[in-house]
Amino acid sequence: xxxxxVFLGGGAGALARHFMAIAIKHHTEGKSFPYxxxxxxxxxxxxxxxxxxxxxxxxxxxxxxxLLLVTGFLGGFTTFSAFSLESSLMLERGDWLPCAxxxxxxxxxxxxxxxTGAAAVKVAL
Numbered sequence: 001x002x003x004x005x006v007f008l009g010g011g012a013g014a015l016a017r018h019f020m021a022i023a024i025k026h027h028t029e030g031k032s033f034p035y036x037x038x039x040x041x042x043x044x045x046x047x048x049x050x051x052x053x054x055x056x057x058x059x060x061x062x063x064x065x066x067l068l069l070v071t072g073f074l075g076g077f078t079t080f081s082a083f084s085l086e087s088s089l090m091l092e093r094g095d096w097l098p099c100a101x102x103x104x105x106x107x108x109x110x111x112x113x114x115x116t117g118a119a120a121v122k123v124a125l
Contacts, residue, residue: 001064002064002067005064005067005068005072006067006068006071006072006075007072008068008072009067009068009069009071009072009073009074009075009076010071010072010073010075010076011076012072012073012076013072013073013074013075013076013077013078014076014077015076016073016076016077017040017076017077017078017079020036020039020040020043021036021037021040024036024039024040032090032093032095032098033098033102034082034083034086034090034102037079037082037083037086038083038102038105038106038109040077040078040079041078041079041080041083041106041110042105042106042109042110042113043077044074044077044078044110045078045109045110045111045113045114045117046113046114046116046117047074047077047117048070048074048114048117049113049114049115049116049117049118049119049120049121050117050118050120050121051066051069051070051074051117052066052070052114052118053117053118053121053122054121054125055070057121057122057125083106086102087099087102087103090102
């Protein structure tokens, strides 16, 4: 059953990432900066902070909730491999400053948003 939860969550997360990437690419057409991956990873970091804090504070949730939502959905939604590829391509093109901004925003931003998501739950509950 746990494997099925991860599988279903991962598929749903990957599909959500795909649709969000299409929407963001549509609004940033002609731009070489990977706004879609950055946005997805920042949102995923915020959501993992929210979900993990809810799971920590509410023990009445089903045992598979973390597997479905965090390992599955957010694992399928966020994408470190795309971040790594896009950073590499930016470096190959010589886009040093945009690449540095992308890496710094991705790393610092995602960590900050995990804490922000958790703090938002603490305030709300």
